[in-house]
Amino acid sequence: MKIFAVSGSLRPQSTVTALLRAATALAPGDWDIEIYPSLGALPHFDPAIDPDDAPEVVAAFRAKVEEAGAFVVASPEYAAGMPGVLKNALEWLVGSGEVYDKPTAVLTASPSPSGAARSRAWIVETLTIMTANLREDAVLGVPMVRSVMDGETVTDAQTRERLTAMWAALAADAPEAPGVEGGWRV
Numbered sequence: 001m002k003i004f005a006v007s008g009s010l011r012p013q014s015t016v017t018a019l020l021r022a023a024t025a026l027a028p029g030d031w032d033i034e035i036y037p038s039l040g041a042l043p044h045f046d047p048a049i050d051p052d053d054a055p056e057v058v059a060a061f062r063a064k065v066e067e068a069g070a071f072v073v074a075s076p077e078y079a080a081g082m083p084g085v086l087k088n089a090l091e092w093l094v095g096s097g098e099v100y101d102k103p104t105a106v107l108t109a110s111p112s113p114s115g116a117a118r119s120r121a122w123i124v125e126t127l128t129i130m131t132a133n134l135r136e137d138a139v140l141g142v143p144m145v146r147s148v149m150d151g152e153t154v155t156d157a158q159t160r161e162r163l164t165a166m167w168a169a170l171a172a173d174a175p176e177a178p179g180v181e182g183g184w185r186v
């Protein structure tokens, strides 16, 4: 299955993006997970140019979401919410509908005990209004993220289990899920 993932952090040393990369190692081996490298390259969403004059980078971004069997949104928390760069990316997907009924997982993390709970709540609210197929058990917060990882590896057993369960929840509704013939929603 093809999975398209975004991270709300643009930092090269991002803990959230490192967690997302580490999490891919715990996903089923036959999944093809692409982590989009350039949310920062998307221009500000502007309904005055959408859809007729939407830039090529936006069209390519939308196509990635459309083609994927499932969508993963990973993010830190900035000022008690999701980072603006992520909100902007999601706004480009509101009218065009690529996330409609799309099996979607949300992964937030922070160096604090909250696990970026307020960011997560906002992302869930936004994706819900966008009618993504969001299961409660595919929504995960990782607190104290720096203490559960060593470089690019999740070292904490409980966090590994929670990430594995997140992938299983995503698979339950996604195409080519074990035991589901001919794609999803059959």
Ligand SMILES: Cc1cc2nc3c(=O)[nH]c(=O)nc-3n(C[C@H](O)[C@H](O)[C@H](O)COP(=O)(O)O)c2cc1C
Pocket: 009, 010, 011, 013, 014, 015, 016, 017, 076, 077, 078, 079, 080, 081, 109, 110, 111, 112, 114, 116
């Ligand atoms: C502008 C800014 C605002 C932040 N606001 C919050 C916040 O509201 N809640 C929180 O838990 N952490 C907050 N943080 C701390 C981030 O959780 C922390 O920097 C985290 O490592 C960012 O994720 P990253 O490592 O993936 O870039 C903020 C950081 C920045 C730079």
